[in-house]
Amino acid sequence: MISANLSAIFYLISGVLFILALRGLSSPETSRQGNFFGIVGMVIAITVTFLSTGNFTSGFAYVLIFLLIGGLIGAFIAYKIPMTAMPELVAGFHSLVGLAAVFVAIAAFLNPEVFNLGSPGDIKLGSLIEMSIGAAVGAITFSGSVIAFLKLQGIMSGSPIIFKGQHPLNALILISIVVVTYLLCSTQSSNFFWILLAISFLIGFLLIIPIGGADMPVVISMLNSYSGWAAAGIGFTLENTALIITGALVGSSGAILSYIMCKGMNRSFFNVILGGFGATEQSSSTGSKEQKPVKSGNAEDAAFLMKNASSVIIVPGYGMAVAQAQHALREMVDTLKKNDIKVSYAIHPVAGRMPGHMNVLLAEANVPYDEVFELEEINNDFANADVAFVIGANDVTNPAAKNDPQSPIYGMPVLDIEKCKSVLFVKRSLSPGYAGIDNDLFYKENTLMLFADAKKMTEEITKNL
Amino acid sequence: MEIDPFIFRLSIFILSIFIGYYVVWSVTPSLHTPLMSVTNAISSVIIVGAIIAGLAGNSENIFNVSSIFGFLAISLASINIFGGFLVTQRMLAMYKKKKKDK
Numbered sequence: 001m002i003s004a005n006l007s008a009i010f011y012l013i014s015g016v017l018f019i020l021a022l023r024g025l026s027s028p029e030t031s032r033q034g035n036f037f038g039i040v041g042m043v044i045a046i047t048v049t050f051l052s053t054g055n056f057t058s059g060f061a062y063v064l065i066f067l068l069i070g071g072l073i074g075a076f077i078a079y080k081i082p083m084t085a086m087p088e089l090v091a092g093f094h095s096l097v098g099l100a101a102v103f104v105a106i107a108a109f110l111n112p113e114v115f116n117l118g119s120p121g122d123i124k125l126g127s128l129i130e131m132s133i134g135a136a137v138g139a140i141t142f143s144g145s146v147i148a149f150l151k152l153q154g155i156m157s158g159s160p161i162i163f164k165g166q167h168p169l170n171a172l173i174l175i176s177i178v179v180v181t182y183l184l185c186s187t188q189s190s191n192f193f194w195i196l197l198a199i200s201f202l203i204g205f206l207l208i209i210p211i212g213g214a215d216m217p218v219v220i221s222m223l224n225s226y227s228g229w230a231a232a233g234i235g236f237t238l239e240n241t242a243l244i245i246t247g248a249l250v251g252s253s254g255a256i257l258s259y260i261m262c263k264g265m266n267r268s269f270f271n272v273i274l275g276g277f278g279a280t281e282q283s284s285s286t287g288s289k290e291q292k293p294v295k296s297g298n299a300e301d302a303a304f305l306m307k308n309a310s311s312v313i314i315v316p317g318y319g320m321a322v323a324q325a326q327h328a329l330r331e332m333v334d335t336l337k338k339n340d341i342k343v344s345y346a347i348h349p350v351a352g353r354m355p356g357h358m359n360v361l362l363a364e365a366n367v368p369y370d371e372v373f374e375l376e377e378i379n380n381d382f383a384n385a386d387v388a389f390v391i392g393a394n395d396v397t398n399p400a401a402k403n404d405p406q407s408p409i410y411g412m413p414v415l416d417i418e419k420c421k422s423v424l425f426v427k428r429s430l431s432p433g434y435a436g437i438d439n440d441l442f443y444k445e446n447t448l449m450l451f452a453d454a455k456k457m458t459e460e461i462t463k464n465l
Numbered sequence: 466m467e468i469d470p471f472i473f474r475l476s477i478f479i480l481s482i483f484i485g486y487y488v489v490w491s492v493t494p495s496l497h498t499p500l501m502s503v504t505n506a507i508s509s510v511i512i513v514g515a516i517i518a519g520l521a522g523n524s525e526n527i528f529n530v531s532s533i534f535g536f537l538a539i540s541l542a543s544i545n546i547f548g549g550f551l552v553t554q555r556m557l558a559m560y561k562k563k564k565k566d567k
Contacts, residue, residue, distance in 0.1 A: 023488050041507070050516065067540070069543075073548075078548045090502055093549060097505065227508050236471075245477060249489075251485070253504050257497060356501075360498045363495075363561070366561065
């Protein structure tokens with residue numbers, strides 16, 4: 001058994017190691033070392049917890065068994081999961097953090113003595129408030145993440161679910177969470193604790209159902225943030241520095257990512273959270289589009305265009321992930337490079353279903369990360385490029401965001417692909433993107449539409465090069 | 466008058482938010498997905514609370530309600546810890562620089 005002070009110092013060390021883990025992610029070279037710091041920090045925290053309880057008799061074996069069960073499941077998932085499923089995986093992991101926070105809060109509420117929080121029915125007020133916050137945020141994280149997971153997995157429709165009185169109902173529940181927390185603290189009655197958990201689960205569910213599939217980058221980041229705040233709440237209850245530091249780090253990390261995602265769509269955070277985007281946006285422009293002429297081509301045309309280009313910029317989007325076309329794409333690019341054509345990739349901040357989604361897929365396909373550029377880095381290069389190859393992206397290229405103040409996406413930063421000499425769009429059909437907005441680029445003189453599955457089309461182009 | 470230890474914890478919390486703010490802004494956008502999976506893994510340090518709850522039972526009564534919740538939380542958190550760190554490692558191993566000889 002080690003003293004409380006000594007273990008507090010070790011918890012501080014693991015907190016610092018977690019900071020270094022995130023710090024490492026500032027560049028791909030240092031990131032692997034950062035991940036290692038994170039693992040060391042976790043090992044220290046767990047070991048110190050065992051040593052500080054000093055109880056190696058009764059429950060110890062069971063703790064190890066449950067740890068191993070979880071570890072095996074986790075390791076299995078980590079090795080099996082395809083990279084295209086990362087958004088679902090992250091949403092699933094968030095739900096587990098949330099549920100774990102709820103379970104720890106329940107354990108602490110039922111047996112406060114082991115955590116030095118008082119006795120049942122007489123828990124210290126401060127601890128009870130912290131516990132309630134941790135439990136409520138944890139429950140919201142859990143049910144919200146489950147919905148996000150179901151939507152990303154396609155088990156639940158990605159379209160927003162909206163009903164009358166949704167916002168007043170949510171507001172009412174949020175207020176009642178505060179009221180129930182107050183009642184719980186003043187009466188110490190376990191009934192209020194269970195009610196608090198129940199309504200928190202409910203609100204997490206209600207908050208996410210009105211948010212559409214394409215807003216998932218914001219939702220995932222937001223839930224990431226929540227899972228951090230839940231951990232911090234529990235950290236205060238347990239008076240554990242490692243948990244408090246980690247909770248704060250994760251909380252602010254998720255908040256920053258949500259901010260970046262919102263900015264990438266030029267929408268306010270509340271606009272996303274209140275939801276409904278993409279459900280009702282069947283605006284004026286949809287009526288006339290069928291008549292407009294579209295130039296569509298085949299793989300040979302596309303190959304011809306690219307063969308005669310000296311520089312090509314590739315714009316990947318969610319469609320590439322759906323079609324699993326990243327490997328085929330890289331093979332196409334390899335062939336282009338053999339013909340001395342300069343190729344780079346342009347990534348919009350909200351391309352895909354989570355922050356950095358496209359980058360991971362390209363990395364998986366062995367695309368060197370120094371050929372992949374962010375929006376601001378590459379946007380000026382389109383004017384000098386010969387061909388823009390858009391694969392599975394749409395709204396992030398729509399010039400309406402720049403010149404049509406009526407458009408729902410007006411003001412959103414977009415890739416200036418219309419400045420390229422020619423544009424190739426690989427798309428399954430003319431259907432508009434999630435925002436329900438027509439893209440004028442489809443009808444431009446120098447645009448060639450390639451209607452096909454992204455993977456098949458890229459493979460065919462490669463054959464024709 | 467003595468300062469409540471809560472204030473010290475609050476100070477750690479607030480300062481950590483600021484550290485998080487600056488550290489996360491310096492994360493390169495191409496690593497935002499690994500950032501999410503690694504934050505997932507480290508927030509599962511909540512397992513320390515679960516372990517305390519799991520070890521709380523005495524030898525006659527290992528499975529009281531509180532420690533059962535502890536055991537369940539241990540499993541959930543360790544799925545995240547192992548899964549989160551390993552999948553991050555798997556992703557980071559894929560990020561490669563351009564080969565010079567090309």
